[in-house]
Amino acid sequence: MQLPESLQNAIEQECSAFSHEALRTASKQLTSLYQEKRASSVPFFQNAVARTAYLAVRMPATYAAIHRVLLECKRKMGVSPSSFLDLGAGPGTGSWAAAEVFPELDSLVLIEKSRPMAEIGQKFCREAETPFLQSATWLCQSLEDALPSSDLALLSYVIAELSPSQVESLMERLWEQASTIVILEPGTPEGYRRILKVRDWVLKRGGHLIAPCPHREACPMQAPDWCHFPARVERTRMHKFLKGATLGYEDEKFSYLAFGKDPIKTPLGRIVGPVKKGSGFVQFPLCTDGKLEKKSVSRKQETYRSARNSQWGDAWL
Template sequence: MAVLPDDLSAALDDELAKHHLHRLTQAFDRLSARYRQGDAATSPILASEVDVAAYAGYRMPATYAAVHAVLAEAASRAPGFEPRTQVDVGGGTGAAVWAAAEVWPSLEKCAVVEQVAGAIGLGKRLAAGARKPAVRGAEWRRGLVDPAAPAPEADLVTLSYVLGELPEADREDVVRWLAAKAGAVAVVEPGTPAGYERVRAARAQLIGLGLQVVAPCPHDGECPITPGKDWCHFAARLPRSNLHRRMKTATLGFEDEKFAYVVAGRFTPSRPDARIIRHPKKHKGWVALDLCTAEDGLESGVAVSKKQGPRYRAARDVEWGDGWSTT
């Protein structure tokens, strides 16, 4: 379960307590409907202070969980990559900075670029009491995602839940701009077919620009999934936020945030030879795995039986999103 760091969770509660619950609920409903719509934004979606608070209360824990899962997987595939600097583009209230600082103790200097002043204000207040110096000392820049501006220059550049808000015609330029001066780029999108297709295009572009995929793909070849037929996505489980509990909308004590992602870097990662792309089906005496493999593309229902001893025990422990060795 991806739990928010205590210092973030406490700061968030203090901020949410400044707003009436019914106003947060109204903003929550409006934002949910807008995000479900899924098309590019012609004006900032976070249009008021209460929108920003509702975003932080109900989306930030989920985007934090997704980005944390993404960066933790990337870190496990790139043990020599120890970023000191991060630029988080379209950073909102700063979820990706908190996640990166949690994954990489090496981080010293973070910057968040964001268009909405209210999101910057709230992000700064949340970060003010952070235990991690990289979060506490983050620089917050009001600015646009703008390929005509100097490219973000950092060991790690993150773009989390932003690509889909940008006009389709701009996305290619934005990805080129993100990668221009980055040691590694992480792009995270909602785990929908449309989110996957944006990630798929970004991935192909990053490879074309000379970066290597760190995760999730076990190879730099063409994605073997046929768009429209399936989509590559993963899930991070998180406890229902305090705001959800106050709103009493939650029936379960947790939610699963679905996301699609790519992390690519200017270094050679240590990739697994396959990635588990669905929940493993655990039967009595055998496990069935759906894999994306480095050598043979997609393989569905790969059976690992009890007779295989240690491989079977490993298969019983793996989860959707984990790497897998085919030999």
């Protein structure tokens, strides 16, 4: 997975205002900020080098995760969305991913509390090739203010920054305003727990789960395990330098939930861990009807080819 060229160029342009050393120090601070629980990015984003570090090291990873989740939703959703709402949009990461996955989208509203980050996002949108991004409406306001309605609403890496009561109030309002809602969080035990709380809320509200859960039963994952998935993003030379990394790619781990008001056809299961491809067999952990099982598919089975082409996070059949 690579970022769209115009987005990559826009990020590099922003980075050129700072030395690599300054960006590297800010990247390290950013990493520690996100390792703290419930860290708010709003004060951090007051600082120009910190904002730019976010663009360089976090935006590519969150883009890859959102892209993967939206693709999964696209496979399951019965209707094509035409309007998109990006809540706590940051520099607009989710909207760039949505533009790639749903080229049919034609109206976009982004809500972002940090004015300097919203200004960067607006600048990036002007560099985009699609009218969907170019004609976006940016609202520099809080998620507690009135929300516009949309076919598809996204909260990516945001609810960690809200209190439980803010999340609940936001869910109630979004439920009235959006047909499909997608939430991503870091793929940590804490991120997963926040997703589980939203899942409980959705089920009580009579909503339908689109992904990743193939069932409405209690989540069968038990500590020390938690439900999370990877998305791979290629690292540019600068990204490698800023992270002090040697690998040419990064696997961003995320937890997520997509849900809506209309029932959808659920798959038999979801692959919830690494897929082991041996000689003549494939094995993977599978979440099915409220249970976890270790699935093994041999060369003799009809589903062997599907199993060989599957990866962690995919729906199973």
